[in-house]
Structures are given as C-alpha cells and as structure tokens.
Amino acid sequence: MKKIQVKDKSFAISIPEAEILKQVQRVAAEINRDFAGREPLFLPVLNGSFIFAADLLREITLSCEVSFIKLASYSGVRSTGEIREVIGLASDITGRDVIIVEDIIDSGLTMAHMIETLERHNPASISVCSLLVKPDALKVQIPIHYRAMDIPNDFIVGYGLDYDGFGRNTRDIFTLV
Ligand code: IMP
Ligand code: MG
Numbered sequence: 001m002k003k004i005q006v007k008d009k010s011f012a013i014s015i016p017e018a019e020i021l022k023q024v025q026r027v028a029a030e031i032n033r034d035f036a037g038r039e040p041l042f043l044p045v046l047n048g049s050f051i052f053a054a055d056l057l058r059e060i061t062l063s064c065e066v067s068f069i070k071l072a073s074y075s076g077v078r079s080t081g082e083i084r085e086v087i088g089l090a091s092d093i094t095g096r097d098v099i100i101v102e103d104i105i106d107s108g109l110t111m112a113h114m115i116e117t118l119e120r121h122n123p124a125s126i127s128v129c130s131l132l133v134k135p136d137a138l139k140v141q142i143p144i145h146y147r148a149m150d151i152p153n154d155f156i157v158g159y160g161l162d163y164d165g166f167g168r169n170t171r172d173i174f175t176l177v
Helices: 017-034 050-057 109-119
Strands: 003-006 009-015 041-046 069-075 082-087 097-105 125-133 146-150 173-176
Touching: 003 173, 017 050, 017 125, 017 146, 041 050, 050 097, 069 109, 082 109, 097 109, 109 125
Parallel strands: 041 069, 041 097, 097 125, 125 146
Antiparallel strands: 003 009, 009 173, 069 082
C-alpha cells in the first residue's frame, strides 16, 4: 500500500492515477457531446483544480476558452464570518456558456457562492464540473452536472488537492489514515 506523509499526517493511496484519468476522460467525453457546436468558457477554480483542469482540457475537442478564477478569503468584520470574493474574472461571461471546474465539492457552500456570483454577470448557462464530490457532506442543494468520482466523507490530498498547502503534487489521490 502506497503511503505518503504530508506535514504531520499520514495518507494512504485511495484513487490511483489510472482510475482518475479514466474518469476524467469520461467526463470530457460527456462535455464534448453536450456542448457540440457551442464554444464554452471553462473557469477552473485555483488552486486545487489546476491538475484536473490540465488533464480535462487536453481531452476537450471543442472550440473553447479557459480562464482561471480564485476565491479570495477575507476575515471580515461581519458576524457571518468569512467573506469570499471571486477574483480573476477577466473574460466577459455575459451570454457565454460557462463551465466551472472545481477540485472537490464538500459542503457545497463554496460552489453555491460561486454560482450566485457568476449569475450576476448574466451568462447564457452555468455548468458545474467537479473532480470529486462528497455526497454525504453536502449541506446545500447545488447542481452538479459533471463529476469524475464520488468519495466518502474523508479528507484527501493529491492531484491538486492540499493539506495546509502541501501535498498537491502527486499523481494519485491519498486519504488521511
Ligand atoms: P465546500 O465549500 O465545503 O464544498 O468546500 C470546498 C473546498 O474545500 C474545496 O474547494 C477544497 O479546497 C476544500 N476541501 C474540501 N474537502 C477537501 C479534502 O478532502 N481535501 C482537500 N481539500 C478539501
Ligand atoms: Mg478548491
């Protein structure tokens, strides 16, 4: 069993690279089919989705654009706590078919906020494409049009996902032991 150490924690392999790539190819084929004849704008969310986006986009045969976005966190003065703003929205998304590319949907709160923010720019459509989904952790109802894999409610790293900033640079996905 392949194991890695990330800072103070041990992780064991849970999804090998070959399985990830197989599911990424399947998702890309679905998008190629569904968006045939259209020119979507892919919006991968930094930092976690950078590897997924690179593999996914190389399987996309559509005429398309790619523009990375990021959620900046501010510890605001409001009692509601964290304020998260979408930054880097360089392209005009008005009237565009937008595909959000995320690493993982856990509670779904991040994605719900992202959708709400993008809707204000009046895109033609918004689709959600996530590498991973933790169905048992979802707290809000959000549309998830494309997903590579569902995983249990465990903490994972690798293939772009981090633990405290580290562990993004592995080919396989590892689960906390
Ligand atoms: P949500 O708002 O609860 O859906 O959280 C989504 C974000 O939390 C993701 O974009 C990740 O950055 C982070 N996250 C959630 N679960 C994990 C995990 O198992 N490993 C690493 N990051 C995670
Ligand atoms: Mg993320």
